[in-house]
Structures are given as C-alpha cells and as structure tokens.
Amino acid sequence: MQIARKASARGGRPGERPWEGYLYILPGFLIYAVFVLLPIVQTARLSFFDWTGFTPAVFIGLGNYRALLDDDLFWIALRNNLTLIVFYTIIPIAFALMLTGLLTRRPIRGLNAFRAGLFVPQVMSMVVVGVVWKWIYAPKGPLNQILDGIGLEGLTRPWLGNFQTALPAIGAIGSWVSYPFAMVLFIAGVQRIDEDLYDAAKLDGANGFQQFMSITLPELRNEITIALVTLLITALRTFDLVFVTTRGGPANRTHVVALEIYRNAFTLSRTGYAAAIAVVLTVVTLIVSYAVITLRLRTVAEG
Amino acid sequence: MSENGRFSRRLVLKGAAGTMVLVGLAPVLAPGARAQEPVTLTVWDNWTRDVDDALIEQLDREFMDAHPGVTIDRIAKSFGDLKATAKLAMSSPDGPDLIQINQGMSDMGAMAQAGLLTDLGPYAERYGWLKKLPPSMVARNSLGDDGKQMGEGILYGMPLTAEFVGVYFNRQKLADLGIETPKTMAEFEAALDALLAAGEIPIAFGDLGQDPAIHTYGEIEGLYVDTKYLDDLVYGRPGATFDTPQNVEAAAKLQEWVDKGYFTPDFLGISTEDMAAMFQDGQGATMITGSWFSSMLSEGDPEQFGFFLFPPLEEGTNKPIVAGTSMAYAIRAGSPNPDLAAEYIDWLVSPRAVQGFADNGTVPLGVDADMATPGTLFADIVAAWNHINETDSAGHYLDWATPTFYDTLTASLTELLAGVITPEEFVAKNQADYGAYLAQKEASA
Numbered sequence: 001m002q003i004a005r006k007a008s009a010r011g012g013r014p015g016e017r018p019w020e021g022y023l024y025i026l027p028g029f030l031i032y033a034v035f036v037l038l039p040i041v042q043t044a045r046l047s048f049f050d051w052t053g054f055t056p057a058v059f060i061g062l063g064n065y066r067a068l069l070d071d072d073l074f075w076i077a078l079r080n081n082l083t084l085i086v087f088y089t090i091i092p093i094a095f096a097l098m099l100t101g102l103l104t105r106r107p108i109r110g111l112n113a114f115r116a117g118l119f120v121p122q123v124m125s126m127v128v129v130g131v132v133w134k135w136i137y138a139p140k141g142p143l144n145q146i147l148d149g150i151g152l153e154g155l156t157r158p159w160l161g162n163f164q165t166a167l168p169a170i171g172a173i174g175s176w177v178s179y180p181f182a183m184v185l186f187i188a189g190v191q192r193i194d195e196d197l198y199d200a201a202k203l204d205g206a207n208g209f210q211q212f213m214s215i216t217l218p219e220l221r222n223e224i225t226i227a228l229v230t231l232l233i234t235a236l237r238t239f240d241l242v243f244v245t246t247r248g249g250p251a252n253r254t255h256v257v258a259l260e261i262y263r264n265a266f267t268l269s270r271t272g273y274a275a276a277i278a279v280v281l282t283v284v285t286l287i288v289s290y291a292v293i294t295l296r297l298r299t300v301a302e303g
Numbered sequence: 304m305s306e307n308g309r310f311s312r313r314l315v316l317k318g319a320a321g322t323m324v325l326v327g328l329a330p331v332l333a334p335g336a337r338a339q340e341p342v343t344l345t346v347w348d349n350w351t352r353d354v355d356d357a358l359i360e361q362l363d364r365e366f367m368d369a370h371p372g373v374t375i376d377r378i379a380k381s382f383g384d385l386k387a388t389a390k391l392a393m394s395s396p397d398g399p400d401l402i403q404i405n406q407g408m409s410d411m412g413a414m415a416q417a418g419l420l421t422d423l424g425p426y427a428e429r430y431g432w433l434k435k436l437p438p439s440m441v442a443r444n445s446l447g448d449d450g451k452q453m454g455e456g457i458l459y460g461m462p463l464t465a466e467f468v469g470v471y472f473n474r475q476k477l478a479d480l481g482i483e484t485p486k487t488m489a490e491f492e493a494a495l496d497a498l499l500a501a502g503e504i505p506i507a508f509g510d511l512g513q514d515p516a517i518h519t520y521g522e523i524e525g526l527y528v529d530t531k532y533l534d535d536l537v538y539g540r541p542g543a544t545f546d547t548p549q550n551v552e553a554a555a556k557l558q559e560w561v562d563k564g565y566f567t568p569d570f571l572g573i574s575t576e577d578m579a580a581m582f583q584d585g586q587g588a589t590m591i592t593g594s595w596f597s598s599m600l601s602e603g604d605p606e607q608f609g610f611f612l613f614p615p616l617e618e619g620t621n622k623p624i625v626a627g628t629s630m631a632y633a634i635r636a637g638s639p640n641p642d643l644a645a646e647y648i649d650w651l652v653s654p655r656a657v658q659g660f661a662d663n664g665t666v667p668l669g670v671d672a673d674m675a676t677p678g679t680l681f682a683d684i685v686a687a688w689n690h691i692n693e694t695d696s697a698g699h700y701l702d703w704a705t706p707t708f709y710d711t712l713t714a715s716l717t718e719l720l721a722g723v724i725t726p727e728e729f730v731a732k733n734q735a736d737y738g739a740y741l742a743q744k745e746a747s748a
Binding site: 053054055073137138139158159161163246247250251252263269 | 417513
C-alpha cells in the first residue's frame with residue numbers, strides 16, 4: 001500500500017498526491033529561500049532606491065540604472081571581467097584536458113601523488129593564493145629573478161604594477177586556481193567512458209592522441225559544459241583575488257565589478273546603487289550562462 | 304514516560320535557579336540602591352596595534368577602578384571593519400555609546416545629517432578640550448547645523464592622536480655624503496641628486512598600494528598653495544577648484560622626479576608595506592610618508608632614522624603639511640550615558656593617557672617635546688608636530704575633498720607617475736570629479 005502510493009506519487013499520476021514529494025525538499029528549500037532567494041529579492045528591490053545604508057531610503061525608480069550607463073568605472077570593470085573569462089575558462093579547461101589525457105590513459109608510477117599535487121591550488125584559500133602570487137610577481141620576486149637568471153632580463157617587470165601586464169597577471173592566477181576543478185571533473189568523466197570504445201579504436205589503429213580526440217573529448221562534453229559554466233560564473237564574480245593583490249590598480253586596469261559593488265556599498269555608502277550593479281552583474285551572468293548552455297544543447301541536437 | 308519525567312525535573316531545576324538569581328538581584332533592584340546601579344559603557348575603537356591595545360585596556364581598568372559600578376565593554380576593530388560597521392551601529396537604538404569614526408563627508412558628515420551624533424561642544428568647554436585640539440583640528444571634526452558643511456560649526460568628534468606626512472631619512476646614508484637636513488626645496492633636490500650620483504635610491508617609493516602617491520603629491524602641492532586654498536578645497540567652499548596652475552606645476556614636478564630617477568625602480572609594482580620594509584632594510588635614503596610608520600622604524604635602533612618636514616621653497620617660510628588626526632571619538636545620539644561617555648573621552652586625552660601614547664611611539668595631540676628621548680626618531684616626529692601646530696601649517700589629506708576623490712586621485716596619480724597622462728590631463732581628471740561634487744553639493748544646499 002505505502003510503497004505503491006509513493007511510487008505513483010513520484011510518477012505524478014493524476015488523482016494521486018503529487019505535492020507529497022515537495023515535502024521532502026521543503027527543509028532544504030526553506031534554507032535556500034531565506035539565505036539565497038530572499039536576499040536576491042531584497043537586493044533587486046533596493047536597486048530602485050537611493051539609500052546610504054542607514055538613512056531613510058528614497059524611491060528613485062530606474063535612477064540608479066540610468067546613472068550606471070554613464071559610470072565609466074563600471075564599464076571598465078565589466079570589460080575587465082569579460083577579459084578574465086578567457087583566463088578562468090578557456091585556458092584552465094584546455095590545460096585540464098591536457099592533464100586528463102596524460103593522467104588517465106596509461107599507467108604512471110605515483111599517479112595519485114601527481115593528482116593530489118595538481119589539485120593543491122583548488123584547496124588553498126584565495127587570500128593565501130593572492131598573498132603568495134603578489135610575492136611571486138614583485139619587482140624583486142621569484143618570477144623576475146628566474147627571468148633574470150636565464151638571461152631574459154628584458155622581460156622582467158613589476159607584473160602587477162605594469163599597465164599592460166596587471167590584468168593578465170591576475171588572470172594567470174585565476175587559471176592556476178581554476179584548472180584543478182576542471183581536471184577532477186574530467187578525470188571522473190573519463191572513468192565513466194566505456195572501455196570497449198577504446199578497444200575498438202585500438203583495433204582500428206588509432207594512436208593515443210587520436211583516441212583522445214575522437215573518444216575522450218566528445219564523451220566529456222557534459223563535464224566540459226559544467227566546468228565552463230561554473231568557471232564563467234567564478235570569473236564574473238571575482239573579488240578576493242583582486243582585493244588582495246591590486247585593489248583594482250594600477251589606475252583601474254584590474255578593477256572588477258564585484259570590487260565596484262563593494263566600493264559603492266561599503267566605502268561610498270551608496271547602497272542602492274551598489275544593489276543596482278549587483279542586479280546587472282546577476283543578469284549578465286544569467287545571460288552568459290544561458291547562452292553557453294543553449295549553445296551546448298543545440299550542438300547535442302545537431303550531433 | 305521516563306523521557307518526560309527527566310524533562311520536567313530539568314524544568315524544575317531551571318525554575319529554582321531562576322528564582323535564586325532573582326533573590327540575588329533583589330538588593331540591587333530595591334529602591335534606595337539606585338545610585339549604585341551598574342552601568343555599561345560600550346566602546347568601539349581602532350586601537351589594534353598590540354602596544355596601543357594594551358594601553359587602552361590599562362586605561363579602561365583605571366577608569367573602572369575610579370568609577371565603581373561602571374563596566375567598559377570595549378571592542379577593537381580594524382580601520383576597514385570599523386568604518387564599514389560604524390554607521391549601522393550608530394543608527395541602532397542599542398548601539399555602542401562611543402565609536403571612533405572617520406572624519407569626512409561620507410562618514411562623520413553622513414552620520415551628522417542622519418542625526419546620529421551628539422554635540423560635543425558643551426563637553427569640550429567643560430573639560431577644556433579646545434586647549435588640546437589646535438583650531439585646524441577642531442575644524443576638521445566640526446560640521447554645520449545641517450551636517451552638510453565641514454570645517455566649522457558643531458564639534459562631533461574628539462581625536463586622540465595626530466598624523467602627518469614628512470620625510471624619513473637614513474641618518475648614516477645622509478651623513479656619509481655630508482648632507483645636512485635641507486631647509487629649502489632646492490637643498491632637498493640637491494641632496495636627492497647627490498644621493499642618486501652616489502648610487503643610492505634617493506626616495507624609497509611604492510605605488511601598488513596607491514596611498515603613498517597621494518602623500519607625496521600633497522607635499523609637493525604644498526610648495527605652491529597655502530592652507531586657505533586647501534581648506535576651501537577640502538571643505539568644498541563655493542568657488543573652490545582643483546583646476547589651478549599650481550596643481551599643474553605640482554604634477555609636473557612629480558613627473559620630473561620620476562624622470563630623474565629619484566624613486567625606487569619599478570615602484571608601480573611595490574606595495575606600501577614593501578616600500579617601508581625596503582627603506583628599513585637600507586634600500587632608499589629617504590621615504591616620504593606618514594608619522595604612522597615611526598613606531599615600526601623605531602623598532603631596531605631608535606636613532607637609525609630621522610624625520611624632517613618637507614622643506615618649503617624659501618628658507619624660514621611655512622608650507623602646508625599634509626596632516627590630520629586619527630579617527631575621532633563620537634558619542635551616539637541617544638546613548639543613555641552621554642556624560643559618562645564624555646568623561647571617558649576626557650580620560651583618554653588626560654596627561655596620563657598622553658604619556659602612555661608617547662611611550663608607545665604614537666603622537667598624542669597634547670604631546671610635549673620632553674616626552675621623547677633626544678636624538679631618537681620619535682623626538683624628530685614630536686618636534687615636527689609641534690612645529691606644525693606653532694606655525695598653524697596643517698594642510699589636508701586631499702582624498703577628503705569628495706567621497707570618490709581617493710579613487711580618482713590615486714588612479715590619476717598612477718597614470719601620471721607612469722607617464723601615461725600629462726600634468727594638464729591629471730588636473731582635468733580630478734577637476735571633473737571635484738567639479739561634479741561641488742555642483743551637486745551646491746544644488747542640494
């Protein structure tokens with residue numbers, strides 16, 4: 001009796017009680033609603049007000065959004081975030097795919113040690129990562145000393161203080177902390193692939209690289225999409241890394257949207273305006289993520 | 304059943320304990336004992352450096368000993384944390400009685416406009432604080448009736464310690480080249496040239512943290528402007544402008560210094576902490592920054608480094624010096640114990656506290672020359688502060704001019720230092736920010 005009813009509820013058959021299933025997600029949903037959904041709604045509401053954070057809020061309609069159009073600093077920040085996407089997605093995913101190819105298809109002595117070592121950047125706190133890389137990039141830091149030592153003193157520069165290299169330098173840190181996440185996803189994905197596929201390919205005389213391109217890569221499509229969307233969101237909401245290393249300098253060359261939100265909310269007491277920027281960032285993130293997923297679904301349908 | 308039984312037994316125990324607490328409190332609550340009613344004074348401050356923290360803890364204990372029944376509940380917060388949370392705390396009905404707040408329109412100004420601050424004028428009169436606080440420092444802790452005009456009116460904050468910018472120097476390096484303390488800008492530049500020729504880094508500098516550039520620029524600007532110009536600019540008085548030939552001249556001078564190679568190579572990638580550490584380590588003969596580095600630089604040999612104020616164009620004249628105070632103590636409007644809070648502030652500016660700060664190497668407002676050991680860095684610092692007061696030459700932190708000026712000024716200074724923009728473009732960028740702010744301010748007045 002009991003079992004039968006539950007099974008049918010899961011199937012959602014008419015005449016039964018489909019709402020019963022929702023009871024199970026209720027506790028989780030309540031927590032999610034209070035700590036995620038409610039703040040989102042409140043932020044959206046706030047974005048229509050002129051509010052310092054403690055004086056009475058004044059409703060100004062779309063005033064904050066209009067001001068945003070003329071805010072050069074916001075557009076600089078958004079452009080920097082879009083640049084960072086390259087460093088947070090394409091580079092680490094390509095690197096992770098390469099490592100996956102190297103680490104999965106042949107026996108290597110001490111494989112687990114390699115995997116664990118390669119995963120280290122992912123488990124370090126971003127503040128620690130920022131402090132360490134700030135030291136690496138310093139004018140007399142290890143990076144410049146190495147360049148000096150191998151006769152490339154022409155390339156030495158204050159990486160984080162140079163107008164051209166500051167953003168790529170931060171982006172490189174982003175790549176370094178992002179690839180382990182993609183790598184773990186891909187390695188797990190590879191273990192799911194049917195061994196028969198590889199056997200068939202070997203019989204046809206495919207070498208390791210050909211096997212990787214024709215079997216591993218297509219089979220990892222889902223994992224690649226997940227990594228792409230997740231890392232894309234990370235790129236768009238970058239804050240801690242920039243805050244610790246450059247605070248947006250030199251001359252706003254590494255300013256990012258999250259830093260602009262923080263500056264308006266906590267330094268300038270423009271809470272309503274900060275909320276408007278946060279809403280725009282959320283919408284941009286949704287659009288970009290949606291575009292990636294749609295594109296992916298379309299290629300699946302065509303493939 | 305047994306579960307329920309245990310539960311009810313626990314309830315009974317709780318009830319009994321509650322009754323005992325009530326009985327214990329009875330004598331305190333009884334009429335006639337009200338005079339000794341315990342009072343808690345909640346204070347949020349910024350004394351996080353270990354020696355200062357220990358001093359305040361000690362002063363708190365002594366205050367509590369002198370006031371039976373008074374408990375001081377103190378919370379020390381970092382500057383950023385305190386700044387970010389002060390406004391919400393001040394607007395809370397049961398917020399702290401006293402908070403150290405940042406001066407300037409976005410903090411003290413905003414709180415005064417919201418009616419969150421107590422007028423400290425009557426207390427200043429009762430305790431004679433104005434004798435300890437120079438007029439220029441009173442001005443920057445005062446706001447007009449509506450809280451929109453800084454520089455005069457109601458005193459809302461009482462600071463304890465002074466901060467100002469000047470030139471630290473490595474005594475050995477200057478002595479080696481026979482360089483005396485420069486009395487004019489020309490002598491200073493000649494000294495920098497001599498240091499450069501001798502293979503030294505004339506000025507330890509770093510711009511990754513962005514703040515040292517503001518102070519260096521402020522000192523150079525002070526060569527060409529007077530304190531009245533700076534007052535008008537920072538207090539946003541009608542007609543004030545950043546677009547002046549003097550600012551173009553100062554910006555050009557700063558670029559000239561970069562071109563001459565006075566600053567640490569690759570300074571764009573050096574953080575403020577690294578700048579100070581390099582200077583301490585002997586990489587750099589001088590360093591232009593604030594008095595807040597004096598205790599760090601006194602840690603080793605207190606006579607290794609010296610300090611002089613940035614010299615004027617002509618010997619014997621006075622130029623404005625970038626100067627201010629630490630965050631100011633403000634009493635929350637609606638605090639149940641404003642008088643006690645004021646008495647606490649007075650204790651922190653008492654001779655006892657002043658000596659304590661001086662012993663820590665921090666510059667308290669009422670500091671005397673004889674509180675420092677002659678020949679030490681701290682003696683130079685105290686002498687410099689007393690000179691600023693005697694000659695009334697305290698200028699301003701330029702970043703107070705508008706809420707966004709810190710960001711505008713630091714970003715444009717970095718571009719100026721990197722040679723990406725000209726002095727004229729530098730002035731135009733900052734005037735765009737300043738002009739917009741002033742127009743908005745006048746429109747809302």
